[in-house]
Structure formats: C-alpha cells, structure tokens
Amino acid sequence: MRKLIEGQPLRCESMTGLQAGRLADLIDRVREIVGDEWEKPPVGRPHVLPLPTAVIAVLFGLRHNLPDEVLGEVFGCSQATITRYHEILQPILRWVTRPEVDQRLEQTHREGVLVDGFVAPVGERENYHGLFSGKKHVSGQNVQVIADLDGRVADVGEPVNGARHDAAAFFISGIAERWADHLTPGGPGMIGDGGYQGTGPITPHKKPPGGELTAKQKAYNYSVNRLRAAVERAISHLKNWKILKTGYHRIMTAFPDVLRTVTALEIFRTTSPGFE
Structure with a gap:
C-alpha cells in the first residue's frame, strides 16, 4: 500500500481491471491533460493523492462499486476527496480513451x-x-x-x-x-x-x-x-x-455519465496496445 500511495502502482489489475502496462498508459494520458497542475496547482493546495493514485482510486471504485467513504479509508483521504476525484477524472477518462472508442x-x-x-x-x-x-x-x-x-x-x-x-x-x-x-x-x-x-x-x-x-x-x-x-x-x-x-x-443524474465512463474503459481494456 505504501508504494501505491506514493504513486507507484505495481500490481493493480485486480483493483482496476487493467493490466499494468495499460494502466500506466491510461495514467500517462490523463497526465497529458492535467499537466503539472495536479501536484503543483497555480492556486490553492495540491491534491491529497498523487495523480496515479487518484486515477487508481476512481477505477477501483468503478470496478468494485465501493462507497467513497470506504475508498477514502483505503487511500488515506476523505470521502469528499474521493467524490471530487470521480467528478474531475471521469470526464478526462472518457476523453483520453476516445481513440479506442472511435476505432x-x-x-x-x-x-x-x-x-x-x-x-x-x-x-x-x-x-x-x-x-x-x-x-x-x-x-x-x-x-x-x-x-x-x-x-x-x-x-x-x-x-x-x-x-x-x-x-x-x-x-x-x-x-x-x-x-x-x-x-x-x-x-x-x-x-x-x-x-x-x-x-x-x-x-x-x-x-x-x-x-x-x-x-x-x-x-x-x-x-x-x-x-x-x-x-x-x-x-x-x-x-x-x-x-x-x-x-x-x-446520484441518478450521474448514472448516464458513469455508464459512458465504464463503457469507454471496457473498450480501452479490450483494445490491443498500438492498434491501427
């Protein structure tokens, strides 16, 4: 768990459904969108969790349907933090998996x-x-x-x-x-x-x-x-x-977006790296 919290995911397939290489690729794509502002925001405090860990927490929640308060205990943060990460990262996850979805x-x-x-x-x-x-x-x-x-x-x-x-x-x-x-x-x-x-x-x-x-x-x-x-x-x-x-x-109003996020992640999961 210590290496996970430090942002060094090694064996997370059972947590996220993604093999290590695919997970690393997904995290890299998310980082391209958020840049260095995740760890060093121009205003305010940095995020509680490093970006790789935050992505894993969101995937873990979707894969295993865990309540945000439980995820908060697992990852050492508050329920509100996990809820906020879902709101921030799910649209980004849908965006960065568009190549596989479109293909x-x-x-x-x-x-x-x-x-x-x-x-x-x-x-x-x-x-x-x-x-x-x-x-x-x-x-x-x-x-x-x-x-x-x-x-x-x-x-x-x-x-x-x-x-x-x-x-x-x-x-x-x-x-x-x-x-x-x-x-x-x-x-x-x-x-x-x-x-x-x-x-x-x-x-x-x-x-x-x-x-x-x-x-x-x-x-x-x-x-x-x-x-x-x-x-x-x-x-x-x-x-x-x-x-x-x-x-x-x-909340029910979020269900359509959750469905789209999970669908995009499943398509990403079942697409071979380096597809043409």
Missing part, C-alpha cells in the same frame, strides 16, 4: 453486430418512476448494448427505465437510430434475441402457439443463437465493472 465504432460499423440489453440495479429512487423490471425483478436502468461478433462491447444506448422491455428500449435508447444502417437491406446486419422480433434485427423463430418448429427453423435458431452468445459475453465483461451489477448508489 471500435469505426470497425464495428463495417461488420455485423449483436444487440442485447440488461438491467443495471439502481434501487427505488424518489421521483423516479418505472424503474422496476418485472422480468428481472429489480429496480434499475435498461442498458442496450451493441457488441461485435467477437464479444467485445462497441456501444451502449442512453439508459432507459427498467420497466421498459428491450424492444422499446432499443428505440428509446437511441441504439436503433445510431445503428440504422445495419438494419437496411444490404446492410452489415444485426442479431438479437426473441425480444427484438419486429424491430429490425435478425431474431430466432418463435415456437407457434400449440405447434412446433420445423427442423429447418430449429437449425436456423441454433445458428443464430450460437452467434448471439457473444453479446452475452460482452455484457458479462461490462458488468465486471461492479457499479453496473451490484447496485448503483450514486
């Missing part, structure tokens, strides 16, 4: 994609209605995810109240509009599960009432579902950022 989008827009949704738990919130998902039995936000055929996250939509089914959230989230070219005749194509029937993506055949699927339909469904399994892997990796899995407890 993933450009590549995926040329290929077939997969779509699926999950509900990120947020609990009951005052003045927020329609959060409870009867299907998932949890109050949360429906997050629509676009993944490539290798099971890597490419895009997420704007969060939608959890009571909305995927077919509605597909449009409300903006995903249908952003990926409309994939749904046109001759487009790269998009695959979803049965919840997207009639919305545009390729979906498996549903069993007719009182009937059975033909052998040809069963073979077709098998092929579609084999491809579609990759988006479930992508969602599983996205939910390894536990803030999207174990219960979001921060």
Whole structure:
C-alpha cells in the first residue's frame, strides 16, 4: 500500500481491471491533460493523492462499486476527496480513451453486430418512476448494448427505465437510430434475441402457439443463437465493472455519465496496445 500511495502502482489489475502496462498508459494520458497542475496547482493546495493514485482510486471504485467513504479509508483521504476525484477524472477518462472508442465504432460499423440489453440495479429512487423490471425483478436502468461478433462491447444506448422491455428500449435508447444502417437491406446486419422480433434485427423463430418448429427453423435458431452468445459475453465483461451489477448508489443524474465512463474503459481494456 505504501508504494501505491506514493504513486507507484505495481500490481493493480485486480483493483482496476487493467493490466499494468495499460494502466500506466491510461495514467500517462490523463497526465497529458492535467499537466503539472495536479501536484503543483497555480492556486490553492495540491491534491491529497498523487495523480496515479487518484486515477487508481476512481477505477477501483468503478470496478468494485465501493462507497467513497470506504475508498477514502483505503487511500488515506476523505470521502469528499474521493467524490471530487470521480467528478474531475471521469470526464478526462472518457476523453483520453476516445481513440479506442472511435476505432471500435469505426470497425464495428463495417461488420455485423449483436444487440442485447440488461438491467443495471439502481434501487427505488424518489421521483423516479418505472424503474422496476418485472422480468428481472429489480429496480434499475435498461442498458442496450451493441457488441461485435467477437464479444467485445462497441456501444451502449442512453439508459432507459427498467420497466421498459428491450424492444422499446432499443428505440428509446437511441441504439436503433445510431445503428440504422445495419438494419437496411444490404446492410452489415444485426442479431438479437426473441425480444427484438419486429424491430429490425435478425431474431430466432418463435415456437407457434400449440405447434412446433420445423427442423429447418430449429437449425436456423441454433445458428443464430450460437452467434448471439457473444453479446452475452460482452455484457458479462461490462458488468465486471461492479457499479453496473451490484447496485448503483450514486446520484441518478450521474448514472448516464458513469455508464459512458465504464463503457469507454471496457473498450480501452479490450483494445490491443498500438492498434491501427
């Protein structure tokens, strides 16, 4: 812990989800934005934590969904300091990972994609209605995810109240509009599960009432579902950022930005260094 507090992260993969080299690259990019003003601000006192440690604290909080007061105890600072670092560093993290995000989008827009949704738990919130998902039995936000055929996250939509089914959230989230070219005749194509029937993506055949699927339909469904399994892997990796899995407890107005930050970090994590 002493070396961590001194700003010398050595073994932080389990804390941040990033291998040492990727973490060092991310910290260097953040330093290019904030410069020397982090340690030597022109006015006021310097930050309590060195920049590398502050970045790790933010990633640690997102990866493991730890309360700011707990992070403060771990890193030897106040809860207010950790909260402030989230506010300062999350927009910067989204900015410095833009090369990987843009490259993933450009590549995926040329290929077939997969779509699926999950509900990120947020609990009951005052003045927020329609959060409870009867299907998932949890109050949360429906997050629509676009993944490539290798099971890597490419895009997420704007969060939608959890009571909305995927077919509605597909449009409300903006995903249908952003990926409309994939749904046109001759487009790269998009695959979803049965919840997207009639919305545009390729979906498996549903069993007719009182009937059975033909052998040809069963073979077709098998092929579609084999491809579609990759988006479930992508969602599983996205939910390894536990803030999207174990219960979001921060203010609701910040949830869309937290979702964007985590998505950008997951894309950064799954992009090889030195990509072209």
